[in-house]
Amino acid sequence: MTLVGLAACSAQPEVEEPTAGETLVPLADVPVGGSLVVTTADGVELVVAQPTEGEVVAFSAICTHQGCSVRVREELLYCPCHGSEFEQLTGEVVSGPADEPLPEVAVQVQEGNVVTA
Numbered sequence: 001m002t003l004v005g006l007a008a009c010s011a012q013p014e015v016e017e018p019t020a021g022e023t024l025v026p027l028a029d030v031p032v033g034g035s036l037v038v039t040t041a042d043g044v045e046l047v048v049a050q051p052t053e054g055e056v057v058a059f060s061a062i063c064t065h066q067g068c069s070v071r072v073r074e075e076l077l078y079c080p081c082h083g084s085e086f087e088q089l090t091g092e093v094v095s096g097p098a099d100e101p102l103p104e105v106a107v108q109v110q111e112g113n114v115v116t117a
Contacts (some may be wrong), residue, residue, distance in 0.1 A: 017044070017105070018040045018042065018044045018046060018105060018116045019040065019041075019042055019116065020106075020116050020117060021115060021116060022040055022041060022115065022116045023110075023113045023114070023115050024038050024040065024046065024048055024058070024107065024113070024114045024115065024116065025038050025048055025113070025114050026112060026113055026114075027050070027054070027056065027109055027112055027113060027114055028112065030048050030049065030050040030056065030114065031050065032050050032052065032053050033050070033051065033052075033089075034049065034050065034072070034088065035047050035048060035049035035050070035072055035077070035088040035089065036048055036072060037061050037069070037070070037071060037072060040116070044060075045060070045061035045062060045069050046058050046059065046060060046061055046105055047059045047060075047061045047070065047072075047077060047088065047091070047102065048107065048114050049088055049089045051089045054109065056107050056108070056109055056114050057089065057090075057091075057104065057107070058104070058105040058106075058107040058114070058116075059086075059091035059101075059102035059103060059104055059105060060102050060103045060105060061077075061102070062102075063079040063081065063082075063084050063098055063102075064084075064093075064098045064099070064100040064101070064102060064103075065079065065081075065082055065084050065096070065097050065098035065099075066081060066082065068080065068081035068082070070084075070086060070102070072088060075088065076088055076094060077091075077102070079098065082097050082098075083095070083097070084096055084097055084098035086098070086101065086102055091103070091104060
């Protein structure tokens with residue numbers, strides 16, 4: 001009897017880095033105290049959040065459990081594949097099976113837009 005598939009459940013997915021300088025979304029489209037999921041021109045999915053007015057943060061939208069895309073669901077980020085939940089303003093794990101936070105991505109505000117740094 002072999003146990004070939006078990007190691008895959010614990011492997012961390014590789015996260016793609018977005019290209020620096022890409023405009024992601026107008027800041028006005030990001031809810032204060034909330035977040036939204038965007039996709040870069042290169043196909044990298046990111047969560048962009050605005051914890052307080054004018055402050056932006058971003059995280060990979062790829063679940064650290066098995067690499068599915070997270071979605072905004074009420075006050076949390078939710079992974080539809082296995083049910084992991086993340087805090088939408090910090091990327092921290094709220095409930096597993098994921099046990100690592102969503103990786104942070106550097107962003108800044110330029111001319112009213114959220115841009116990768």
